Amino acid sequence: MAEHFLISITSIFVFGIGAQWIAWRFKLPAILLLLIAGILAGPVFGLLNPDALMGDLFTPFISVSVAIILFEGGLSLRFSELKDSGGVIGNLVSIGVLITWVVISLSSYLILDFGVELSILLGAILVVTGPTVIIPLLRQVRPSGQVGSILKWEGIVIDPIGAMLAVLVFEVILTTGVTAATSAILMSVVKTIFLGTLCGLAGAGIIYIILKKHMLPDFLQNPVSLMIVVLVFTVSNEFQHESGLWATTLMGIVLANQKAAYIHHIIEFKENLRVLLLSALFILLAARVELSELMANLNWKVLAFLGIIILVARPLSVYASSLFSNINWKEKLFLSWMAPRGVVAASISSIFAISLTQSGFEQANQLVPIVFIVIICTVAIYGLPAAWVARxxxxxxxxxxGLLILGAKDWSISIAKKLKDEGIKVLMADSNRNNASQAKSKGLDAFHGNVLSEFVLDDINLDGIGKMVAFTPNDEVNSLATLRFSDILGRSNVFQIPGNNKHNEDEEEVSDHLSGRILFNRDFNYQYLSNRIRSEDDLQTVELTADYTFEDFKNADDEDGRKIPLFHITSNDELHPFTIDYPNNPTKGDKLIYIRSKITNGSGNLTS
Incomplete structure (x- = not known):
């Protein structure tokens, strides 16, 4: 028995994280692969039986995990994004929800032959989209304008609203009498909003005070924050079922929009935790689905029902919600093509189906397979062509x-101009106003300010920027800058020049794990580059051909010495700096920007 449990737990990690990696590697919707992996681990290979593994803990685990995911989602929401799109977002989570609910309920009643009660419940369950599916797709698609903010806000805020709506319908179904049902609805709405808001604000206030007053050591801040999130969710749910989702979402939003307490490390921790929880959730939920039930419900009626959801419910809600907005028709069309269902729909349907079946609703056993069919199909239909549709x-x-260059000195400005001439977007940043002005006088985009400032990201425009190189004379500043931007651009996309103390054995360089990827060559520190690159003429460009390969370039010496490549520009204009940790592999049609390893100094002698 113990060995079987071990195999089940291992399957969750292997199939879950494996699906996430494959999705990232091949730019596929992660949720789709997680659902497939869960079905493979569960009913296909028999490696995982969630009910046997977790028993009565299954439902609480799902609920707490969703609460943590929504808290993490709330941490990504900024009120500044509501300036232009707040009206549309508000309409989508109110008018849009109502339209979607009505259309899906009618469709399930007329097409699926569900009873009135189950039709209304299914409509309530399927109004949600959710951050578990929207945010990964937004990272892949990178929509412009207001579209990204609208979809992110809608996906995060609509989850607790949809959960509350589904709970209300569920309670009404189990309540007899119009008067009793109406009273239950009003009381539930008031308690959910009031108690959820109260608990959420209290939780955010506690975390704020703890961080602001430094009441905990660094190593306990993340665990205590997680504890408070779970505590708030539980307390709120004890007063009103499913109000905890609203409480934790509100907690995240409040903490994200205050500027006094530093929460960056909490955001990073929750992002990592979200990946683990999301992987486990979908593997467990998908593993519970019986393939026979899934296939039995995959018929023309369900496909017609799915068509109504995609082609009628979503476009109707989007166009009604954006009727008097400044969103153009292309943005409306893309918003209409982005409503995949996620983990909240899966978890709520799984929980309610059991209770309704026990209460005598025979069709309730169809809820889970139909909801999973909708999830799988909407993720595939919306997600797979999303990038193509957006383009x-x-x-x-x-x-x-594009490239962000930290440090605007003469030699780095020469590099920036050379890259710009080759069609690469370049942004320079320097805390010295004169340096930034000099870069601007050369026709370059430049930002004057300290990139290590807490609020610099509110001022600097990083649109189109995918990589950062640190060229300042201060090794510590370079390292701190790469650490700061590794969270934004990815650790593999931040670079710095070698330390200036590399030849002095009495002084230690900054540790490798606390710095960016080291550029060019161990000898190419600040002093070397400032001496070597006096103007843009010292930088040369060569294009590789079938007759002149990268090997030919490396083996070719001229009268000035060996050629040292600095940057590699691919045939489709991707920029790759040369580093000491991983060799570039330029091919035919690619360009190399390089300098020669020897120059003539002022006295006429060759130096290297």
């Missing part, structure tokens, strides 16, 4: 291939 509609940002 065709012109609402996708280009691949962020």
């Amino acid at each position: 065709k509609l012109g609402v996708a940002k280009p691949v962020p291939n």
